[in-house]
Amino acid sequence: MTNSNMPRICEVNGKTRVVVILAYPATHVRTPTFFNALAAARDLNAVLVPWQVAPEQLASVMDSLRHVENLAGVIVTIPHKQSIAGLCDELEGIAASLQVANVARRMADGRFIGRMYDGAGFAAGMKREGIELAGCSVLLLGAGGAGTAVADALLDAGVGRLAILNRNRERAEELVRRLRDIHPQSKMEAVDDPRGNWDIVVNSTSLGLHAEDPLPIDPDCLPRGCTVAEVIMQPDETALLRAARERGCRIHKGVHMVTAQIELLAEFLLGSEAKTEGISH
Ligand SMILES: NC(=O)c1ccc[n+]([C@@H]2O[C@H](COP(=O)([O-])OP(=O)(O)OC[C@H]3O[C@@H](n4cnc5c(N)ncnc54)[C@H](OP(=O)(O)O)[C@@H]3O)[C@@H](O)[C@H]2O)c1
Known part of the structure; x- marks a missing residue:
């Protein structure tokens, strides 16, 4: 493409x-x-x-x-x-x-x-890049529209633990309440502390879109060897991804989420002519 x-x-x-x-x-x-x-x-x-x-x-x-x-x-x-x-x-x-x-x-x-389709796109993008979600301990930054869908997709994919940290804590708690109805068996919570033994840290906030934005997390809180994933696709490599790469983390760009879901969007909007194979809804 x-x-x-x-x-x-x-x-x-x-x-x-x-x-x-x-x-x-x-x-x-x-x-x-x-x-x-x-x-x-x-x-x-x-x-x-x-x-x-x-x-x-x-x-x-x-x-x-x-x-x-x-x-x-x-x-x-x-x-x-x-x-x-x-x-x-x-x-x-x-x-x-x-x-x-x-x-x-x-x-x-x-x-x-x-x-x-944001959640399906995010999970498909991770899968295409060979990143396993099942059983992982994940910190999700943000609880907005994209964060909501990503959280649901992470639980669908069977992550072992999901912690959601949002500037507005109440919004994170409300999201956890709604997700519990859909995924009653899953381990999830709203947190204030970004430190933890995370396998994957996902930024779903809008921080990183603008050059002057602060980082959504202090890079010192990123465990060495973890994967840091973005939903932001512009810039291609955000300041968070740069900091994570410099720390030795694996990085996963926001562009993967859109390339993986664009086919689903086209199929939904335009019908079977745009039909694709390989990604489930
Ligand atoms: N790659 C893709 O395919 C894809 C798909 C969808 C979205 N995105 C990107 O995802 C980002 C979020 O979109 P959205 O639709 O979820 O937006 P949204 O519903 O407005 O949510 C924004 C999120 O960012 C947080 N936030 C905003 N400003 C902040 C600040 N100064 N400090 C800390 N947290 C802050 C908000 O926290 P509060 O709740 O505290 O306000 C909320 O969690 C956008 O950059 C969008 O471009 C990418």
Whole structure:
């Protein structure tokens, strides 16, 4: 998909199905690059464009989009993943149980059906890179939209212990409460202390998007030999990953989460023509 000889975007014409990605800000989004390359490579007449939409305008934008007949659907990212769940007419799978979504398909009658693929994308990305999750002790930084989905996917993959640390502790506790309903047998807790004998540390906060951001964790708290995974994909290597690499940790970039889930998003939005093999929902 990243081969420079490949077409990067389909020829846009009157039959092109349009997908928009709603973000605020939108300058960091990389999903269109991957989605459009996939559509072009598979000869799908579809295009993804970024729209910068402020949180207070999300409801009215979604309402208007109901009337756009060639809209296949919307993908959403920070900060819309929780709000979009409330704006969908129906939620499927983990989106329904956790009330968070990153994609909504527009049906012919203008209804939106939401799903959440961040978790499946994260777990598939780890698997593709040969990182085993089952039985691991994991510290998850962040409990927002991406963190919620990643936490669920980590428990699905059978991690041995999941500790969630979030700036707003109540949000981490609330997430643990919701996850307990879905994974009653799993060992999980909200924590304040980032120190521990972690096999894997995952950053799912938005810290690292901007050069001036503080690190989401003091690198001295990273056990030597652990794997440090990012959800942030812009910059490609965040300050946290750099610090972790310098400490001798294995690093796992945020880009793997999007490349692994882009095929699932395309299939959900565009139907069986975009069907893929190898990743389960
Ligand atoms: N690679 C991919 O495919 C992929 C997919 C999805 C998302 N992402 C990335 O994941 C990141 C988070 O997205 P999201 O949708 O989960 O956003 P979100 O729902 O707004 O959650 C943001 C999270 O970051 C924390 N946070 C924000 N500012 C902080 C600060 N100054 N100090 C400490 N914690 C802070 C928040 O903590 P509080 O609860 O305390 O506010 C919350 O846990 C974004 O950078 C997004 O681009 C990547």
